[in-house]
Amino acid sequence: MRKQSSAIRVAYNMLKELEKEKTRNPHAQIYHRLRQLFPKLPAKYIDSAIYKAKQYSTDKPVVFGGKRLFEKLCKNYLTGKVREKLKKQWKEKRQGTLISIGSKADKVNRLMRFEDLNGQLCLRITIGNREFIYAKVLREPSNNKDKGLTFMAMLLESWQTKNYIPHTVELKLRNGEVYGSVSFEIPTPEVKYTKESGVIAVYTNASPIHLAVAEVSKTGELLSYQTILGLSQNSKDHQEWILAHQLLDIAIQKGKAIAVENLKKLKKGMRRDGKAELRKKPHQWNAKKFLQKLKRVAMLK
Incomplete structure (x- = not known):
């Protein structure tokens, strides 16, 4: 710096x-x-x-x-x-500034690269010739419009497809701690699938499985369904991104839109804040955060 x-x-x-x-x-x-x-x-x-x-x-x-x-x-x-x-x-x-400019010419941001280490998002920072340090990215999205969610969706997509995302990372020192910002281009989402052909319904409060996915025809008939077990504690955040991509792949394969429930309109007990046995489950599954990820991934597909 x-x-x-x-x-x-x-x-x-x-x-x-x-x-x-x-x-x-x-x-x-x-x-x-x-x-x-x-x-x-x-x-x-x-x-x-x-x-x-x-x-x-x-x-x-x-x-x-x-x-x-x-x-x-x-x-x-x-x-x-x-x-x-x-x-x-x-x-x-x-004296506390460090910036690395990303460009389309480079396959990756050569000096500051985001990597997944055992389910923890880290920033690999070059400090010399083949010398690196890894900084944990400690950031929670503020709301469902947070652009950080879009970047995470794009980042995971790039890891899977090997297509580089041009992005610039700037670090700043403040009160002895390092804060970072990322600049990148947000693609314009295009509506490709609507409920005219039916929907893939995602229910995040299924008990005791935590997540249920149902394929419904345009007339409301149940065509197929599957359930997904809870996530492990070590790499829960990363698994949620993987799961979001998997659900989008199912929707694209079926040519249908994705429908999710409105968590604000759920009854108190169904939000897992009323029954004792349900209050334990947020440690294994966070419906709100997962739906935020799902929406961001959908914007990029």
């Missing part, structure tokens, strides 16, 4: 100078200079540093670390813990 943050500042200053000189192809000159200054920094991090530097406006002066924090630190009356806290915040903003 410190090395690339320094490279971003150098790239920005060089951009300002080369812009005054109206230099053609400034990227090549800046890249060559950064390679000399930061020989151990992977080449893709240098390219990403130049990309990040170009995001800043060269018309106005930029205070890396934040202008307001810098001005506060310049005040003499701030001492002790208050000053140390502000200094830490300023250093984190100034």
Whole structure:
């Protein structure tokens, strides 16, 4: 983070100078200079540093670390813990950035890659020549419109089809913890299947199996059904994504839409918050989270 943050500042200053000189192809000159200054920094991090530097406006002066924090630190009356806290915040903003730009030309994001390790989503971060660290991705979707769900659906699809998703990952240091953001293109969903040919009905509160799937004709006749057992604790989240893809494959094969129940309209006992034997099941199965995954996968099929 410190090395690339320094490279971003150098790239920005060089951009300002080369812009005054109206230099053609400034990227090549800046890249060559950064390679000399930061020989151990992977080449893709240098390219990403130049990309990040170009995001800043060269018309106005930029205070890396934040202008307001810098001005506060310049005040003499701030001492002790208050000053140390502000200094830490300023250093984190100034030195705590790491970004890796994804492109369609690359088969994968070479420096920051999402991987599944025993059911836990991790980000593999390159820190040197064939040197990596793995960071656990600790994030829960805020609601059913959360774009993180769409990215997870796209990611799992790419693992299965070996088709790369161009995405950019940026990490930032904040209060001693690392926060990340992912930029990617969301495909426009197309409606391919409707209930005119019948539906694949998904019931997430089946007891004691937890999930039931029924094929229904357009006139409401039951054609077939199957049940699915509960998920293991170790890789529950990953299995839910796999299951969502399996259900979509069934719907596509049958040429039918998927229908799910509205959890908000279920009776209290059926939501598993009224009966003692049903309250234990959310540990094995989370209907709301699974349906969120199912909707996101459906957008991509």
